[in-house]
Amino acid sequence: MRHLVRFILLVFLGALFLGCASTNYGKGITHYTPDDAVAAVRELMPLAEQGHAEAQFNLGSLYYQGRGVPQDYREALQWIYKAAEQGHVLAQTTLGSLYAEGVRGVIEIDRSQALMWFSFAAARGDMEAREVMDILANRMAPSQIAQAQRLAREFKPRNVYTKALEEFKAQGERGDAVAQFKAGLIYYKGQGIPRDYPEALNWFRKAARQGYLPAQYNAGYMYEKGEGAPQDYEKAKDYYLQAAKQGNRQAQYNLGNLYEKGQGVERNEVEALMWYNLAASQEEPQARAARDRITVWMTPAQVAEAQRRAREFKIVGK
Secondary structure (H helix, E strand, C coil): CCCCCCCCHHHHHHHCCCCCHHHHHHHHHCCCCCCCHHHHHHHHHHHHHCCCHHHHHHHHHHHHHCCCCCCCHHHHHHHHHHHHHCCCHHHHHHHHHHHHHCECCCECCCHHHHHHHHHHHHHCCCHHHHHHHHHHHHCCCHHHHHHHHHHHHHCCCCCHHHHHHHHHHHHHHCCCHHHHHHHHHHHHHCCCCCCCHHHHHHHHHHHHCCCCHHHHHHHHHHHHHCCCCCCCHHHHHHHHHHHHHCCCHHHHHHHHHHHHHCCCCCCCHHHHHHHHHHHHCCCCHHHHHHHHHHHHHCCHHHHHHHHHHHHHCCCCCC
């Protein structure tokens, strides 16, 4: 919300280290004053926990004020820091101010940290942060400036995906199949990290071994396409079969396709049609087209056999 005032910069330019800065950033943080602070906290908390930077900054403001929650400067700092990590400019300049002036019992004055955060805000086009950064640097020793530069170079922001990945991996190592699958998805999509197909496949396989259907399908797809491992139709068939037996229509269609083409299995039109029928019965559009296509050159006896197998098919666990 851009209505949050620039809590320090307007006065900070003329009052740096003269005792007014802490007052100014306090005014800015307390500018967010919803009519119903308790309701605001209730609405902001899930968004903040999901990584929404604006919600994190506003939640930090409420903790700073003690509105809707008990006043807690440490908790306020944690939420503001989370927002700053994601490039939220107001959060970055807030941290710069906090480190420049310090907060008794919470933050010691650290001008190198302050300069780093103002430099991040300036790099995102904040001209006032650029001016403050220049004033701050003029009042610092060369060693402090060098320290700020080093901190900026080594800073590695942890976005919502990298944080989630750490949590999913930790839960996955304890055997949580859903967390294993979610870790695989982050690696597969490259969300907040470089895309890593081998690592994605590794986590999908972990979850698939526990019978988690979405992971079974994804592992089969990756082996079929040769993503994260050499193309292997036989392994793709094995994983698709696991998912298909649990009723996954896309896996059923893909399995039918493998049997029709003889990829990873011996070519078997009856088996292919059985899987196409099962997928088509779940409104899989590709399966209906494949079913109509393959029956053109099949004998009535083969079609009847495929239909019988489909009728007798029982989904695992039902």
